[in-house]
Amino acid sequence: MKIIQAYKEDGKEWEYFQQKATLKNPLVLVFGNRYLLEKSEIIENIRAEFPYENIVFGSTAGEILCCHVNDNSISVTVIEFENATYKVERENILDFNKNAVELGKSLYEKMPKDNLKHLFVLSEGSFVNGSSLINGLETNLNSSLSITGGMCGDDARFEKTVASFKENPKEGEVILIGFYGESLEISFASFGGWIPFGPERIITRSEGNILYEIDGQPALDLYKKYLGEKSNELPQASLLYPLNVTPDGKKDPVVRTILNINDADQSMILAGDVPVNSRVQLMMASVDGIAQGAQTAANLAMTKRKNKPELALLVSCIGRKLVMNQRVEEEVEQVREVVGDKVPLAGFYSYGEMAPFNGSTSCELHNQTMTLTLISE
Structure with missing residues (x-):
């Protein structure tokens, strides 16, 4: 070669x-x-x-x-x-x-x-x-x-x-x-090297790669509460706090980055599927x-x-x-x-x-x- x-x-x-x-x-x-x-x-x-x-x-x-x-x-x-x-x-x-x-x-x-x-x-x-x-x-x-x-x-x-x-x-x-x-x-x-943190929640409404509800609450609204002041920097800020998603019936989680948000229906558009009944947590990381x-x-x-x-x-x-x-x-x-x-x-x-x-x-x-x-x- x-x-x-x-x-x-x-x-x-x-x-x-x-x-x-x-x-x-x-x-x-x-x-x-x-x-x-x-x-x-x-x-x-x-x-x-x-x-x-x-x-x-x-x-x-x-x-x-x-x-x-x-x-x-x-x-x-x-x-x-x-x-x-x-x-x-x-x-x-x-x-x-x-x-x-x-x-x-x-x-x-x-x-x-x-x-x-x-x-x-x-x-x-x-x-x-x-x-x-x-x-x-x-x-x-x-x-x-x-x-x-x-x-x-x-x-x-x-x-x-x-x-x-x-x-x-x-x-x-x-x-x-x-x-x-x-x-x-x-x-x-x-x-990866990222670490899940916070409570594990359940995805209660989604369609393909669009996440609408977590634990029955609007997904974007819940996510913004976690981000605090950083929520003003969405969607870029979401790259620092992706989601750890474990689909129902599977043991291996996948990490999902948020590509965009929709304030009108409080949804988040992710890079890949986020099935209903998946367990989900926020993630964070250090340089090391x-x-x-x-x-x-x-x-x-x-x-x-x-x-x-x-x-x-x-x-x-x-x-x-x-x-x-x-x-x-x-x-x-x-x-x-x-x-x-x-x-x-x-x-x-x-x-x-x-x-x-x-x-x-x-x-x-x-x-x-x-x-x-x-x-x-």
Whole structure:
């Protein structure tokens, strides 16, 4: 596997982490600030610098490259496999009347199945229900297949996200990358480091990813009481206090970030499903706890690997970035210490992370986690 990585800030020249070279039919991953990805001259510059066909674009809430976290930049990772192959497909949620389940089904059906080893998702992050998207992808999924990925970001603006395959980035896109070949070894893990606090309550009214009532009370009203003065900073403040949700009949909780609020009906729109009768608690975190969580995720991803990873794809939540602030690179450094300082790191800060629970192959939508996908051949 050959990897070339580079990044640029607006108005500056490209900086490379490896020697610049021409590769054959590589997969090109471009993660960048949404404002930059909407500039046609930036896209033209990327295409000129990396004149390859298979380019995937995604907007972020921060770009991870090497052991750095960048803002307002474009980061590029070019991957050429020696024996393995890949396939990229796309759909737009607006063509499915925002039905993420049907979109997921359609995307998976497009993907050739022979020797398919792993699926990586890059999804629109503003209005796609990530849980429903995963449900659609897994409807006819072979039980041995694994899925990881993330929802695109837009810093802390929450205005819109953009993504694309080959085309210029636009709203509504969901990209699916299939990795093929017996030579591939792909491992993954996801872990948070956040701590539940306060009383455990019951979700009494919800619809998909819209939360209306907790313990029979308007959800937003109850949430604001907990936040106090910080409630004036919603929805951004909710990134610091996500919800720990344990669906009825399940033992493993998922963390849910609040993407938006509706004062009219006192509801909250979350990144994924929040089923009725789920147990729910508020969560909080410390910088040290988040950094430790990233290390735990890396250790879990490295467990039982036969070979050293040649590439680490990191998807971390914007909420973690906001808590860590100027110390944000510490969680990336924790990952680097575990996977090896010579392993290229690439990724982004997201509005939602996708990965199975540890020890499972069934994918879940997570929030506030560090999610890793380690690849070698």
